[in-house]
Amino acid sequence: MFLKAEIFKAISFSNPVKLPLSYWLLVLLRFVLTLIPQTGYIHPDEFFQNVEVIAGDILTVDVARTWEFNPKFPIRNIFVPKIVLGPPLHLMRIVNPYSKAYLNINLLTPYYLLVIPRIFICILSLINDYCLYRICILYGQNFKNRLKIFASSYVVFVYCCRSFSNAFEMIFFSLLLLLVAECMLKSDKVIYHEEFLTEKYNQAETPVDKVKIFKLKTHLPEHSFNRVFILATLVVIGIFNRPTFVGFAFAPIFFWLHRGLGSKVVGFKDFHYRIFTFMLCGVPMTLLLILVDSSYYGYLTNADIESLKLSWDNWVVTPLNFLRYNSDTKNLKQHGLHPRWLHLIVNMPLLFNVLGIIALTTLSSNTYRFIRGQYSKLPRIQSITGLMLFSLVTPVALLSLFPHQEARFIIPVLIPLIYLYGNHLHPNEADPPKSKRLKNILCYIWYILNILLTLFFGFIHQGGIYPFANSLHREIKSYYGVHTHVITTHSYSIPTYLLQLESTTKVWKDKTTGHKYRLAPTTFLHKYGSLPINELFEKIDDVLNNAEMLLHKYKRQYRFYVASPCSLEQEIREASRAYNYIDIEQEFSYYPHFCTEAIPKFPSSRDQYCFESNVLRTNESQALDLSIYQRMSCFLKKFCFRIYRVRPANYKI
Template sequence: MNMFLKTEILKAISFRNPVKLPFSYWVLVFLRFVLTILPQRGYIHPDEFFQNVEVIAGDLFAIDISRTWEFNPKFPIRNIFIPKMILCPPLYFIRLVNPYAKHYLNVDLKTPFYLVVIPRLFICFLSLINDYCLYRICVLYGQNFRNRLKIFASSYVVIVYCCRSFSNTFEMIFFSILLLIVAECMSLSDKVIYHNEFLKEKYEQAATAVEKVKIFKLSTHLPSHSLNKVIVLSTVVVIGIFNRPTFVGFAFPPVFFWLHRGLGSKVVGFKDFHYRIFTFMLCGVPTALLLILVDSGYYGYITMADVESLKVSWDSWVVTPLNFLRYNSDMRNLTQHGLHPRWLHLAVNVPLLFNVLGILAVVTLAIHTYRFVRGQYSKLPRIQSITGLMLFSLVIPIAVLSLFPHQEARFIIPVLIPLIYLFGNHLHTNESDGPKTRRFKTTFRYTWYALNALLTIFFGFIHQGGIYPFANSLFHEIKNNYGVHTHVITTHSYSIPTFLLQLESTTKVYKDKKTGHKYRVAPTTFLYKYGSMPMQHLFVKVDDVLTNAEMLLHDYKKKYRFYVASPCSLDQDIRMAAAKYHYFELREEISYYPHFCTEAFPKFPSSHDQFCIENNSKVRTNESRAVDLNMLQRISCFLKKFCLRIYRVEPNTKYRI
């Protein structure tokens, strides 16, 4: 018993006075914040804006936004509580501080730069929870946390993904917290069960009643562990499921290990196991009811008047995770978002996200599978150990998510925590390593750093990198030309986050102070998102928009500006399609570099590519010029096609009425 108390005291002291972290780790953390503040111009996926920050900004600032189908009140599939809890603080900070910043500092916080950076900076602070959880688990089980933290902090998943407002980013935080809770519970249970069995054995061996009484009193001082942190555990699981129902796959291994703590020992039996299950489910009910109530109120299924009049029925409630499962169980819905082979996560996404460590994990798991088939169970990790927990927490989520035919790389980013714990130390040499092993580990470590640096640059600054600067310039143009109608068509690129433009709300009802009449503001900015529409169909839309804008100009003197945003690789197609319409012309406004998009990957130019002309500022529809290019010029021309080009659409004065 004294040994147990001494162990607990030493553990408490070690957490109150943590070991000094390596300087290189703090450099990587500082780099994470610096790259967030720059800001990162890269645009990984529309969901980083439209699933969270776009909706919350619309609610908080009362501006026009693009509310996607996931938030349709008729069939909502996204919980609103978690995005509000995470994104309301930074956005409310902008709303609260902005008047003072404008007055005293002449700084407007409601500009694209601050609207992007401040929420990301807050999420970047939250991402340190992942670092802390990994650190605590390593210290708790006596593992080398220095090497693991450096590998973790240098991952581009942490630097890029974990600083964006993805629901997967929030899922990773909940998963890290869950792993830490279960790891602490397992550690405590192992110690308590060991001392409990020891005292029970001594009690049976005691010769006198006095000795038995002393041992019994000692056993009563052992801390309770069976239901340790059950309320926190169940709350995190429920919140994680409402954030993303796929969290079931991530939560299953930690919850399974929490339920099985000590099972099979002399003091823990199946009665304790079933008692834990019942208590765990019961403790999750209040949180689930609260989140259902929040969603039902937000989407208009229930109001305070309904509650006061007791007009509440089954139709007054909405369960967003259930709607999520219903939607994704329909193959026709998944087809709209793209179907992928079920091996994509393992063969493509794991190496893409985790490169060297991902390949190392696949090889190690293949070896474990071979040993299991051959019956070499003694060489496998112990099922109730921390290694077993991390191994199952790595394998099970990827296996579960691989069952669904729609697979994106960001879906599996939470498994980075168990992956780093299991294999992060394998990239650093030990004293027992031979010369060949040292060379391999050194090579792997430098490969890890190099690939993550390149992928940070690519996803952080190059992928769809023209959208943010275009939105920034569009914001200032709209602000400086108030009342002028602005039409923007985007093609073969991601959608412009509408909240960055801070458009005046067209749904809010205003009241005239003098007359008392109520009115709404008419829209003046129109964003048209046509995805990868073929050019001949796209210019039919261009023709329609221009015709309507010209009619408003002629009838109501409504001035307008009309832009088409397209990747530079489609410049030839744009010109050829525009040449068929003689009553309007395209004029190149500006190009934003770099801008990489798979929707319009450029072709490598031939030696006689007539469209590879440097400093081509005007779109020529009638001029044809053959260009004899050498290899360097072809490579230069190819690289210059990785940009977003903005065209101004104007009617030809010859045909104007």
Template sequence: MFLKTDILKAISFRNPVRLPLSYWLLVGIRFVLTILPQRGYIHPDEFFQNVEVMAGDILTVDVARTWEFNPNFPIRNIFVPKMIFGPPLHLIRLTNPFTKHYLNIDLRTPYYLLVIPRVFICLLSLINDYCLYRICVLYGQNFRNRLTIFASSYIVLVYCCRSFSNAFEMIFFSILLYLVAKCMFKSDNVIYHSEFLKEKYKAATNAVDKVKIFKLSTHLPAHSFNHVMLISAVVVIGIFNRPTFAGFAFPPVFFWLQRGLGSKIVGFKDFHYRILLFILSGAPIALLLILIDSGYYGYLTMADIESLKISWDNWVVTPLNFLRYNTDTKNLTEHGLHPRWLHLAVNVPLLFNVLGVLALITLSVNVYRFIRGQYKKLPRIQSITGLMLFSLIIPVALLSLFPHQEPRFIIPVLVPLVYLYGNHLHPNESDAPSTRKLKVMLKSMWYILNILFSIFYGFIHQGGIYPLANSLHREIKANYGMHTHVIITHSYSLPSYLLQLESTSIVWKDKKTGHKYRLVPTTFIHRFGSLPVKDLLVKIDKDLSNAESLLHKNKKPYRFYVASPCSLEKEIRSEASKYGNFDLVEDFSFYPHFCSEALPSFPSNRDQFCVANDIFHKNESHAIDLNLFDRFLCFLKRFCLKLYRVHSFTSYNR
């Protein structure tokens, strides 16, 4: 006979155990890489979808507000960015006067503006680790191997420490998986003991035993609506953060709804009650987020509330706008159209390398077994394995329906992927020698590939943008008030908040005259994307002429810069030589800087541009043949970002 303590013990968590030293070492590496900082720049969205806008609001500086935050048709929710970036940015704003005065440390410089928010995100990324750990402990799985594999992934080391909305989506997904796994574990145990006690009650032959069994059954905890408010809150906030979260949330929510179906004590009535309560719990949170967005984007004002003149025009639903925008193929064309197999064939191996390939092979085997009717060899649906399997397959399948597919869109599935296959990279005592060798080889490949990708995306990919921002920040600060023009081409956009330019959106009123004034900008960032070099020089000539005109009109000196990948140097100088009114003088060269928009070509053995730039044999004849080693070094040296100063021959400006 089960006692009350036995039942409660059976449905409680197991005591946590010490985490392996290798895991803590990897967590330390995660923070060290964040503080260095990581110079790499994965995608413009890591700045312009979150921290750039929040810095403009909190630090009152001039920023580039992208089309996604256009009040006419906003598609980005503001609640999640404010909750995540509000604390670190307010910390910078409030403590900077004291650090400057007492420690002579200016927090409003590119390094601290980049690192402090990233450290905060890095701390939040530990939620993923914790949720994976708790799920493994809950179901008696080896958490040591899985946590080590998870923490060594370059997705965790790089992506999860950046200000991507996808990184926040991964956190919400991990929390949701943990809550549902916890509810499933509890429901399974309660249902098992409830059915067990019912059978014992029927088999009891006397009233005393029946009373004892009945009392034991009354001590079974409720389980049907466990964590419903928390789960609905995570789902709603996750969808407002990124509407694609609906695809990630669908499998866990479905498993939460159908817990225990098919047993003697849970029926379809419970299923429908759970749906109703889930919707009722999420509705107030959705309304609150709509209210926050409507107020932020100016659709709803205090005057509207006080006058009670509120209509449908006063509300904005950003997830709905997001869906409306992304369901139009014309809009997606502007961001690039991809084949629908890209996630499966390219992005999964690229992001998850060994684990991704292992998952594809295993899933193919399961599909084959399903087709052949070998159902007993398939994972049980109503289990933690079923939950993780569907949480891996369904999000990738749903996101593959959209023709715009970037690798970062599917990074949240790393959690179920590691849970399912992370332990497969560690040899077991029962493995055959050949299997052990294969697992050791796969494990080594996992670590090597993740180290290489961490270096590439963390420090090389678009790695010249951050030092460029550092250089420009010092230049602007040292020459305060001087007009500074910066043209950036064939590289990602420079985040304006790193330069801490004074906001030009603030309007103040003169008390005496009543006139309104707005700050006149002195720094102009021109982002021309991948404009052809010939058209780029036309733009430079035009902007330079405008700067010259303002110089002669207002007697205001200026400085004019052009930032371009080193691979375009020969082409840019050749085209610039056709203009007789200015010259390009190299100021700085930032290395490394990998830019797919302008990949360098491998030099020939008589590539005299290498010699002309004093890369090799600077004292020898320009007719010298370059050996293969010199050509390779010349090729590597072209992965950099050059900053040119434009000197006008018609100006006295210096």
């Protein structure tokens, strides 16, 4: 009985331990930064791949459905966005009438539409923290330092609190690592005790002792197929969310399949049984997600189900469409081709700064040892270190094979990265003085760079888009029925759902007459990317002529804006001279706003723009050269987002 108790005690997991106050302050800061809100705009995909589409479905408003959701060739699964973003958006829709009536708070405004889904995602991001904490506890590692490093990363502050499919992928990856780590630990302990009891059974001299030991062996818990259904389901959901999840799931599933392989009680027969069972357990969720996508995109209708006339044309498998699309280099060229070393040389240091550099240095040393045959100095394969090492290397290596590489694609590897190298930023008592100083310096660099990057990506990068959308929403509501034209250039697209435009695709019904109708659009967002300014003015001319025609023919009042980075003001002014019948006047500006599409040039000592921008305010000063301080001030003023009002030149207020 004592031996039996010891077995179960060894297999059970440790009790939770209190977390440091500094960690909780960082978690609180994560929520505060989300509530402020963060005005930075990292990439259009944070809106248009998830929340834009789901908001259109739930709130019945006009949205921009990108090509990825085209029913003719859909490549995005709808299940994960619905599960993650559906609850907060449904909550807003249900609660809004009551909040307006009793609290005079309209939840369907840009601030709440931006913040409430992000807060929900921010809560879900704590799953990553928990998984890292549990893995450290299970394997007796220092979790306090690692959690502080993790919670202070700008990747967590910015990326993990936004509706990126990569943020969801990181959650699935963290859960997968935790589940596999638990299974590995349990299998190691069960196999150890099973081998121990087998040895004692063979050494037993009497039948009574053999029976006792045999009974103890029967009480050992089953471990070979532990968590197989949950793991298979999680992998399937992750792949449908982003097919790149195959690269992240490969290492954990490989380690799960190889648990105990090579021991006396686990052989290749168990390995093959595990593979077959894992694949079988993934079938139900695969069929469910295919059914969900096929119904959502209109491939499968109620009439088809009732008539039982189903064919291959009734089904759509979005991950396969994703792979078909991205396997064609011509398609990737539209999104930008990158060198295959970009993840390794640029994105790793950009996302993880000193930790990324430490990882690259350590991995280079391990590669050298492997080539030299110094295998004893390498991490043991069937260990938690081996799991984390392969979970870090494999995704980055596989994703580097594709010529389109964005930094956010590899954010999930933050968990294994911090587990492996997080303690390199905190000195230990056993470290020599030089090592302590180096670790302290690296720790300061980590915190300083993450503060700067949080400010840049959270508030500065494309930071004028959200404030402009907020102002535009108020103006559209104030001038209801007036046509509003907005041209954006050299900047990201305005998330349409923030404007809460009444749906022009839904069929409405008049309660009195019963007549069905559709609303005509009154707001027009023209997105021209990085179109040259001369060509842009041709578009401005066309829009203005059309608006003037509707004004004179049907009395359709209109308001027309052009939104552009301030760095393009000189080009816009010069191009406007060729259109003397168009009056383009600065309306307002939003600062700060940084965009790589129009990075301003540092002004010369006699830059005319700086004089016209009132950097120097006296007429006499125009004969003087600008000082370096004045040039710097002028340069920084160009990092803004400027809104111009467009009217005919003879327009009178």
